[in-house]
Amino acid sequence: MSNEIAVIGVGMHPWGKWGKNFVEYGVKAARDALKDAGISWKDIDYISGAATMRCGYPGYVAGATFAQALGWQGAEVNTSYAACASGSQALAAAKAKILAGEAECALVVGADTTPKGFLAPAKGYRPDDPDWVRFHIGITNPTYFALYARRRMDVYGDTLADFAAVKVKNAKHGSTNPYARYKKCFTAEDVAASNMVANPLRLMDICATSDGGAAVIVCSAAFAKKIGKSDAVRVAAISTVTPTFAGEIIEMPDIATDSAVACDAVRFRAQLPIKAYEEAGIGPEDISLAEVYDLSTALEMDWYEDLQLCARGEAAQLVRNGDTTLGGRIPVNVSGGLACFGEAVPAQALAQICELTWQLRGQAGNRQVENAKVGITANQGLFGHGSSVILKK
């Protein structure tokens, strides 16, 4: 118990393409989370923001930006940047502060506004920058996701129908989620009719980018007890481990993997939950539901295996059995996942926490997983960042 903190409030701003300042989404999410916790902004003694790199200086100092927008009240402040895992790292900072006894109750918040048009690399001839080189030779972001997907097909026998089934599943899950951006129940025919982007992935296999905001209020066990929330959902583990050399999988934006002649090849995505399971003292068999980073449909299936929900190569069987559908053995992305949200980088890991919290409290309405006791999140982004968080009742 002593290593756990309580989640007493969660809140979100709906995902979309609203075109407003990111601060507005974050403050709305924060105010909802405070209301959900039944406490006031002035009860918060630590604010931890997830940075956005797309929104200029206010985004780099997100913690202070949100604190000022909510009204300076003297809380200590932190800002974390860890690509897709920024929200988890901001949560980890709050957890450390609380467990050290230096804070009682923290607000963790992240929000983003997507840029207009393409995220293009800087121009000119820059052969010393590998990221420039890979774009110059035609290696785009979808290239990497398509390589993973195709390898699944050739090595494990996954089919286009399996990938489409993941999209159909997530679309159905998210169709009644008030915070999701896309609420249409797409069919396998819809997926098959969408344009091929990078074979075998079609437009509808790949997630979009969105505006959105999410906030979480965490506190010490003593504070939770004091406000009558002793039975609040607990954070049982936060893993933000870096990769281990030599990386086995070709990762964006690299042109080559590490060479594994002196060190064994290690799969980063699989390392993330291993640390979380160890820290929580529980195993994959204890998991009631998972929220994973489905940047593509096929990538969601990689996560099933990396989270050890099934053996390597057997993810398609879970999809075909309906195991990961709401009502199945181990529902995945009952929120609708990135398929229904689109990615809002600094908010996304926190949105995963919000969903697990609602699920573990039994407040998820139409998308409620029956008897949910333990939930796990997983995400992986650029620069060796990733995270996996376990919440339990």
Add this chain to the structure above:
Amino acid sequence: MSDKPTIAAIEGWYTMDADKPHLIGTSCNSCGTYYFPKLSTFCKNPSCEGEEFTEVQLSRTGKIWSYTDSQYKPPEPFIAADPYVPYTVAAVQLEKEKMIVLGQVVAGVGVDQLKVGDDVELVLETLYENDEANKIIWKWKPVA
């Protein structure tokens, strides 16, 4: 095209040997780890303190780890032909170096002609042409 000089699109990343080109990497003198692109500062193996490296030519054959294509014209700095012609990309496993290297697949080879595990070799082919030169890049070519 034949009148124009043939120039490496990216200087120093591969030999310009028309018959048997190689990617140019480095290897750590202490632990033997290979690097592509070249690394010559500090070895990234966490158990190695190596700071001396030797320039090496990487294996010019390997096996396909995976493959895809690009149906949409990528943004700059990619320089696309007009009209745009989709191209195939492969991730290739080099056995000796125990690493995977990306690259385009030679023109005219589509994804339906490839399989994971297929043997490929490194060749040089045009990446794009401009008024002054024919810019050459490494590509993977299926071994017949």
